[in-house]
Amino acid sequence: MATPSTDKKNVEVFDTEEDQAVSLAKYTANLSNQFCKERGAFSVVLSGGSLINSLRKLLEPPYIDSIEWSKWHVFWLDERVVPKDHEDSNYKLANDGFLSKVPILPGNVYAINDKLSAEGAADDYEACLKNLVNRNVIALSEASGFPKFDLMLLGMGPDGHVASLFPGHPLLQENEKWVTFIKDSPKPPPERITFTFPVINSSTYIALVITGAGEAGAVQTALGKSKNSVKLPVQMVSPEGKLTWFLDKDAASKL
Ligand SMILES: O=C(O)[C@H](O)[C@@H](O)[C@H](O)[C@H](O)COP(=O)(O)O
Numbered sequence: 001m002a003t004p005s006t007d008k009k010n011v012e013v014f015d016t017e018e019d020q021a022v023s024l025a026k027y028t029a030n031l032s033n034q035f036c037k038e039r040g041a042f043s044v045v046l047s048g049g050s051l052i053n054s055l056r057k058l059l060e061p062p063y064i065d066s067i068e069w070s071k072w073h074v075f076w077l078d079e080r081v082v083p084k085d086h087e088d089s090n091y092k093l094a095n096d097g098f099l100s101k102v103p104i105l106p107g108n109v110y111a112i113n114d115k116l117s118a119e120g121a122a123d124d125y126e127a128c129l130k131n132l133v134n135r136n137v138i139a140l141s142e143a144s145g146f147p148k149f150d151l152m153l154l155g156m157g158p159d160g161h162v163a164s165l166f167p168g169h170p171l172l173q174e175n176e177k178w179v180t181f182i183k184d185s186p187k188p189p190p191e192r193i194t195f196t197f198p199v200i201n202s203s204t205y206i207a208l209v210i211t212g213a214g215e216a217g218a219v220q221t222a223l224g225k226s227k228n229s230v231k232l233p234v235q236m237v238s239p240e241g242k243l244t245w246f247l248d249k250d251a252a253s254k255l
Helices: 017-039 090-097 118-134 213-223
Strands: 009-014 042-046 072-076 078-080 151-154 179-182 192-195 205-210 242-248
Touching: 009 017, 017 042, 017 151, 017 205, 017 242, 072 090, 078 090, 118 179, 118 192
Parallel strands: 009 242, 042 072, 042 151, 151 205, 205 242
Antiparallel strands: 078 192, 179 192
């Protein structure tokens, strides 16, 4: 198993969003090589939002040709409960901008069942993860008993939310379920499913990819010197493995 170095948190700041995207592609491709070699599979979790655009350099040489795409298994950190062809669908966003442009096996792309209610879709997704853990496609954390994804690619909202885990929401405290649902998301659309913090924090690698001045306030709260009494969701991201912040200059402008 790929073992991250002992320094658990790393903050990278890039002059431009372009430099950030170049570095993110290199980081992702290196981890893909490492995990494909070591365990014959690479489990990758995607967010929605601007992350998909940040992954665009993987669609270019050398990565498009060198990555062992057939060993990738792709999951969603959170998903809106809408049909897969709906404009709000995170699956559609990732498929249109990334997945349809690389030779990932369709059977290795784990979208939610869009015929179910929010609750049903969360249960169904959790059952899917359990099956893949049993087949060793996804590793299991010995420490936590939760699934241990190789790489999670996280975005963050201006309010400091990650996944569909929003500030002050009771779901921040969920510590049993792997996947849960929300029907009152402050960011539309209201109905979503989401990975829980124990799953996020069992990961081997997490990249927090944050772009633009709109997120600078939450970045300052999370990484700046002053301490807030109630933690933002992004401050609860603390993986067993290694966390890397990828910030462009605007996102880091208040540090
Ligand atoms: O469904 C969603 O809304 C996204 O999955 C969400 O969790 C996203 O990752 C953050 O909101 C950051 O989005 P931006 O990068 O666009 O700010």
